[in-house]
Amino acid sequence: xxxxxxxxxxxxxxxxxxxxxxxxxxxxxxxxxxxxxxxxxxxxxxxxxxxxxxxxxxxxxxxxxxxxxxxxxxxxxxxxxxxxxxxxxxxxxxxxxxxxxxxxxx
Numbered sequence: 001x002x003x004x005x006x007x008x009x010x011x012x013x014x015x016x017x018x019x020x021x022x023x024x025x026x027x028x029x030x031x032x033x034x035x036x037x038x039x040x041x042x043x044x045x046x047x048x049x050x051x052x053x054x055x056x057x058x059x060x061x062x063x064x065x066x067x068x069x070x071x072x073x074x075x076x077x078x079x080x081x082x083x084x085x086x087x088x089x090x091x092x093x094x095x096x097x098x099x100x101x102x103x104x105x106x
Contacts, residue, residue, distance in 0.1 A: 006030075007043065009026065010023055010044075013026060020040050024037065024040065058085050062086075071095060073100055076103065088102060
C-alpha cells in the first residue's frame with residue numbers, strides 16, 4: 001500500500017493495539033502533526049480500508065486478466081492489464097494508454 005510514513009506508523013501502532021492518545025502523542029513527537037481522536041477514527045475507518053480495497057482490486061485484476069489482454073511495460077518488463085489502474089491514459093497512442101506503467105512513470 002502507498003501510505004505516507006506517518007500513516008504507516010499510525011497503522012502499525014493501531015495493529016499493536018496502542019491507545020489513540022499514544023498514537024496522537026507519537027505523531028506529534030515524530031512528525032510535528034497534531035490529530036484529534038475523531039480524525040484518527042476517520043483514518044482507520046475510511047481512508048486505510050479504502051486504500052486496502054484499491055490495492056486488492058488492482059491485485060485481483062492483475063491475476064484474473066488473461067495474458068492476451070495485457071501489455072508489456074518496456075521499462076520494467078512486466079505484463080500488466082491494459083487498464084487505467086496500471087497505465088495512464090494517452091489517447092494519441094493506438095492502445096489509448098501511456099507507453100510505461102504508472103510505477104515506472106514515477
